[in-house]
Amino acid sequence: MRNKLFFTLVSIFFLQICFANKIEGIASPDGNIYFSVVATGNNATGYKLAYEISYKKKDAIKTSQLGFILKEPSLRLYHFEILSKEVTTVDENWQPVWGEVKTIRNNYNQLVLKLKGQNGILVDLVIRVFNDGVGFRYSFPKQPALNHFIIADELTQFVMTGDHRAFWIPGDYDTNEYAYYTSTLSGVDASGGGFAQEIHAKTFFDKNAVQTPLMMKSKDGLYINIHEAALINYPAMNLVIDKSNFALSSHLVPDAVGNKAYLQAPAATPWRTIIISDKATEILASKLILNLNEPSKIKDVSWVKPQKMVGVWWEMHVGKSSWDYSGGQVGSQQATRVPHGATTANVKKYIDFAAKHDIRGVLVEGWNTGWEDWFGQWKEDVFDFVTPYPDFNVKELQAYAAAKGVKIIMHHETSGSVTNYERWMDTAYRFMNQFGYEAVKTGYVGRIIPRGEHHDGQWMVRHYERVTQKTAERQIMVDMHEPVRPTGLHRTYPNFLACEAARGNEFNAWSVGNPPEHETILAFTRLMGGPMDYTPGIFKIKMNSYNPEKKEQVHTTLAKQLALYVTMFSPLQMAADLPENYEARPDAFQFIKDVAVDWDDSKILEAEPGDYVVISRKAKGSDNWFLGAITDEMARNFTVALSFLDAEKKYVATIYRDADNADWKENPEAYVIEKFLVDSKTALRLKLAPGGGTAVSFMPATSEQVKQFKKYK
Numbered sequence: 001m002r003n004k005l006f007f008t009l010v011s012i013f014f015l016q017i018c019f020a021n022k023i024e025g026i027a028s029p030d031g032n033i034y035f036s037v038v039a040t041g042n043n044a045t046g047y048k049l050a051y052e053i054s055y056k057k058k059d060a061i062k063t064s065q066l067g068f069i070l071k072e073p074s075l076r077l078y079h080f081e082i083l084s085k086e087v088t089t090v091d092e093n094w095q096p097v098w099g100e101v102k103t104i105r106n107n108y109n110q111l112v113l114k115l116k117g118q119n120g121i122l123v124d125l126v127i128r129v130f131n132d133g134v135g136f137r138y139s140f141p142k143q144p145a146l147n148h149f150i151i152a153d154e155l156t157q158f159v160m161t162g163d164h165r166a167f168w169i170p171g172d173y174d175t176n177e178y179a180y181y182t183s184t185l186s187g188v189d190a191s192g193g194g195f196a197q198e199i200h201a202k203t204f205f206d207k208n209a210v211q212t213p214l215m216m217k218s219k220d221g222l223y224i225n226i227h228e229a230a231l232i233n234y235p236a237m238n239l240v241i242d243k244s245n246f247a248l249s250s251h252l253v254p255d256a257v258g259n260k261a262y263l264q265a266p267a268a269t270p271w272r273t274i275i276i277s278d279k280a281t282e283i284l285a286s287k288l289i290l291n292l293n294e295p296s297k298i299k300d301v302s303w304v305k306p307q308k309m310v311g312v313w314w315e316m317h318v319g320k321s322s323w324d325y326s327g328g329q330v331g332s333q334q335a336t337r338v339p340h341g342a343t344t345a346n347v348k349k350y351i352d353f354a355a356k357h358d359i360r361g362v363l364v365e366g367w368n369t370g371w372e373d374w375f376g377q378w379k380e381d382v383f384d385f386v387t388p389y390p391d392f393n394v395k396e397l398q399a400y401a402a403a404k405g406v407k408i409i410m411h412h413e414t415s416g417s418v419t420n421y422e423r424w425m426d427t428a429y430r431f432m433n434q435f436g437y438e439a440v441k442t443g444y445v446g447r448i449i450p451r452g453e454h455h456d457g458q459w460m461v462r463h464y465e466r467v468t469q470k471t472a473e474r475q476i477m478v479d480m481h482e483p484v485r486p487t488g489l490h491r492t493y494p495n496f497l498a499c500e501a502a503r504g505n506e507f508n509a510w511s512v513g514n515p516p517e518h519e520t521i522l523a524f525t526r527l528m529g530g531p532m533d534y535t536p537g538i539f540k541i542k543m544n545s546y547n548p549e550k551k552e553q554v555h556t557t558l559a560k561q562l563a564l565y566v567t568m569f570s571p572l573q574m575a576a577d578l579p580e581n582y583e584a585r586p587d588a589f590q591f592i593k594d595v596a597v598d599w600d601d602s603k604i605l606e607a608e609p610g611d612y613v614v615i616s617r618k619a620k621g622s623d624n625w626f627l628g629a630i631t632d633e634m635a636r637n638f639t640v641a642l643s644f645l646d647a648e649k650k651y652v653a654t655i656y657r658d659a660d661n662a663d664w665k666e667n668p669e670a671y672v673i674e675k676f677l678v679d680s681k682t683a684l685r686l687k688l689a690p691g692g693g694t695a696v697s698f699m700p701a702t703s704e705q706v707k708q709f710k711k712y713k
């Protein structure tokens with residue numbers, strides 16, 4: 001009898017261990033990617049479910065857990081009975097309102113498993129396998145067993161096959177404005193994030209935690225990018241690394257009382273996305289995240305205008321002027337005083353400059369009362385978003401801008417006091433409609449109010465969506481600073497032009513800045529979720545030109561600043577430097593004037609995270625192409641076949657390159673501009689300085705120009 005019991009126990013144990021058997025699976029349309037649903041254990045009513053992914057027949061993701069722990073009702077949701085399954089295929093094309101390409105193919109095989117878990121709770125596991133990766137989500141249908149519920153933890157894992165190289169920033173509930181670290185997964189130590197003094201509101205929680213989009217590369221050259229798509233009404237996901245087996249486990253941002261998410265069936269989580277390729281260029285070309293977002297909810301999009309902007313802005317960041325009327329640089333507590341930036345006269349200068357160079361937007365920060373008392377105090381009532389300082393004349397500037405065909409861009413810094421902003425939002429957007437503002441830049445510097453909430457928690461995720469919806473209703477475009485990192489929602493809300501949600505160029509003005517590799521990593525991380533308001537185009541690279549005591553500098557060459565307009569896609573691009581710095585270099589500024597912000601086509605020519613990115617793009621509705629090439633701290637050469645050009649045409653290529661002796665640190669502003677005749681058979685040689693770049697415009701040549709310019713050799 002005892003023996004029999006022993007035997008039974010051993011065999012149950014054995015079954016549990018060996019029970020990683022495949023139950024279901026689905027392949028990508030080209031067959032390269034295979035998603036398996038596996039059981040890692042069983043009980044009387046079903047299986048403990050997990051998944052695995054293979055790429056070209058090799059493991060890409062090892063057995064990884066699925067499921068949830070619910071707080072109310074209090075139960076575990078990872079043992080499931082499979083009730084039914086449904087397989088479908090989609091292959092369609094759609095056109096984004098604006099974007100990197102004119103037409104996007106959405107082609108996947110979908111498997112939906114209808115599951116029944118503890119207490120009879122129904123969950124659908126929805127899996128879409130594309131040629132470039134996988135998206136899966138949990139969906140809770142309307143059901144008697146579950147109505148309103150609270151998620152204590154999501155158990156989703158992504159188990160890697162080895163100690164991959166990772167490009168990561170520390171896990172955090174409040175900020176993504178870190179510089180990137182590069183290490184193996186086992187080498188991750190996020191406690192360093194705590195020392196990033198230049199970031200005001202940050203919340204460290206685990207030294208093994210990192211944020212998404214997380215870019216990884218395996219030892220045998222497989223690129224894996226983990227992120228999420230359609231983050232709506234749910235907290236953002238961080239990943240905690242178990243260094244013993246390289247399992248990355250979901251860690252959702254909690255709310256003020258420690259819960260993760262409050263949902264009511266029917267409800268669905270965001271998609272968990274895994275983009276996979278053996279070519280880095282294909283990671284950058286992926287449209288998987290956009291494909292997993294819903295089509296545009298805005299019917300009439302005629303008022304959504306991709307555009308460039310200048311701003312009464314960089315002059316505050318370099319310390320020339322102040323947001324604050326009384327001249328304190330980050331609030332009145334400071335001793336040094338500088339002039340107020342947003343004066344009627346100064347704004348007119350920027351409007352003149354924008355009008356002269358055909359730039360649509362003029363951002364004006366520091367126009368409204370509150371800046372004297374905004375910073376770092378966790379104070380609730382700071383700004384009202386409608387009361388200008390006495391030296392900023394709203395009506396006069398409205399008329400002046402309108403006469404010049406320019407639009408002033410509104411600025412709403414909330415200082416993290418979101419309860420206050422929520423109270424003022426309607427009034428503030430009405431004010432914008434009344435005074436001719438068509439776009440707003442919002443900002444969330446500081447700790448969030450309601451106190452205890454975080455920038456990346458469910459409450460704030462809902463707030464950002466509310467801002468996007470309310471602005472859309474009023475035909476206002478939006479650019480958010482310090483929001484949660486994007487997940488492709490700009491497909492659904494094309495008025496959501498851009499956001500910051502990473503370490504922007506501004507850090508170069510007043511902190512240790514962004515190392516030369518920064519923008520090559522951003523492409524593979526932050527930009528996977530959507531356009532960034534990075535604010536490129538800085539020509540005065542060293543801050544000691546504003547103040548001899550300053551040691552800060554932009555960590556690129558000037559030519560690389562130009563290349564960023566192509567390598568970092570955004571339908572809202574700032575010409576961020578001061579007008580006088582552009583007027584001093586009209587030849588280089590010409591590229592910023594010419595470059596497009598919306599595209600018919602994009603070719604990722606060369607790319608390696610942390611090293612380099614070379615992209616060419618065809619301007620929307622035009623025959624002009626633009627190319628951007630950027631490198632990290634290493635000098636690099638590329639030979640680029642111009643086969644993307646129209647074979648029937650000759651083009652004038654205007655090459656904006658680093659001078660031969662340029663270097664981001666020693667000689668960053670040295671550049672050369674050359675013009676040649678090229679065609680689709682030309683092989684263009686690019687020579688990038690350390691921390692440098694090259695920008696090229698290709699415009700169809702007139703017969704005059706064919707005679708005028710030398711053929712490229």
Ligand code: NOJ
Nearest residue numbers: 365413443445481500506
């Ligand atoms: C931080 C934003 O990123 C920056 O662009 C803005 O100027 C300041 N906050 C003030 O709102």
Ligand code: CA
Nearest residue numbers: 177481482500
């Ligand atoms: Ca910021």
